[in-house]
Amino acid sequence: MATISTPLSHNTLALRQLLTKRHGCPLHQLPLPIRISCSSASKCVSKESSSPFKELRTVACGLLAVYAFATASPVIAANQRLPPLSTEANRCERAFVGNTIGQANGVYDKPLDLRFCDYTNDKSNLKGKSLAAALMSGAKFDGADMSEAVMSKAYAVGASFKGTNFSNAVLDRVNFQKANLQGAVFKNTVLSGSTFDNAQLEDAVFEDTIIGYIDLQKLCTNTTISAEGRVDLGCR
Numbered sequence: 136m137a138t139i140s141t142p143l144s145h146n147t148l149a150l151r152q153l154l155t156k157r158h159g160c161p162l163h164q165l166p167l168p169i170r171i172s173c174s175s176a177s178k179c180v181s182k183e184s185s186s187p188f189k190e191l192r193t194v195a196c197g198l199l200a201v202y203a204f205a206t207a208s209p210v211i212a213a214n215q216r217l218p219p220l221s222t223e224a225n226r227c228e229r230a231f232v233g234n235t236i237g238q239a240n241g242v243y244d245k246p247l248d249l250r251f252c253d254y255t256n257d258k259s260n261l262k263g264k265s266l267a268a269a270l271m272s273g274a275k276f277d278g279a280d281m282s283e284a285v286m287s288k289a290y291a292v293g294a295s296f297k298g299t300n301f302s303n304a305v306l307d308r309v310n311f312q313k314a315n316l317q318g319a320v321f322k323n324t325v326l327s328g329s330t331f332d333n334a335q336l337e338d339a340v341f342e343d344t345i346i347g348y349i350d351l352q353k354l355c356t357n358t359t360i361s362a363e364g365r366v367d368l369g370c371r
Contacts, residue, residue, distance in 0.1 A: 137344040137351060137368045217270060217290070218246055227252035233264035246270055254279050326350065336360045341367040 223229075226248050234247045247269040254261060256278040263283040271291040282302040289309045298318040306321075308328035316331075318338045326346040336359045344367070346354065354360075355370035 137341060137346050139346065139348045139351065217272075218248075220250055221246065221248035223248075227254075230254065230264065230266060230269070231260040234267050234269065249274050326354070331357055334359070336364065339364055344368065 229247055230249050230252070247266060249266070249269050249271050251273040253275045255275050257276075258280045261276070261279055261281045261284060264281075265285040266289055267285055267287045269286065269289045271289055271294045273293055274291075275295045276299050277295055277297040278299065279296075280300045281304055282300050283304055284301070285305045286309050287305060287307050289306075291314050292310055292312045293314060294311075295315040296319050297315055298320075299316070300320045301324045302320055302322040303324065304321075305325045306329055307325050309326075310330050311334045312330055312332045313334060314331075315335045316339050317335050318340075319336075320340045321342075321344050322340060323343045324345065326344055327350055328347065329350065331354055334357065336357055338361055341360075341364050346368075351368060351370075355365065355368060360368070360370070
């Protein structure tokens with residue numbers, strides 16, 4: 136069964152704590168109803184004109200803007216313009232070293248360009264490596280051992296991962312659109328925020344996968360997932 140993660144639930148608590156600190160009363164004790172509308176220009180319109188409510192709507196819109204930014208898909212879109220293919224002679228070998236700068240947020244000093252590289256059946260060089268924000272489209276990882284690897288925000292559109300072992304890996308916010316993941320193993324793997332549009336997932340293993348509820352709903356719409364995989368995920 137997949138484990139459901141629920142990120143960003145702290146935003147409501149943050150607003151409540153901030154208002155309690157500034158006004159001496161919790162949010163639920165403020166006069167209601169309070170209608171706050173935020174425009175694209177980050178301006179708020181409210182019927183109340185008193186100072187506390189002016190501050191309230193400013194704070195609320197600020198937090199709403201942060202929430203909207205944080206919940207927007209951080210995965211690179213399939214049609215987004217990518218940088219030119221790296222001309223480095225050893226660019227494929229860079230995967231064996233990985234990217235150690237800003238792993239979780241995909242921050243790097245220069246792109247980790249693995250596009251069209253072939254790592255078929257590599258059983259040692261990719262295990263536990265950080266490939267955050269790596270460009271992987273068109274690359275082959277068939278049969279490779281990528282257990283415990285970190286691929287946060289990687290762009291893997293159209294890549295091939297047939298039979299790849301992703302056990303205990305962190306694959307959050309990865310774009311797997313149109314990727315071939317037949318027989319891939321996602322055992323105890325973090326998949327929150329990742330997209331699998333039109334990906335091939337026949338016989339993929341999803342044992343103890345960690346994934347957000349909304350992401351799970353989207354993943355379950357993929358009709359290539361086997362019956363056993365759907366049971367492991369908890370698809371309805």
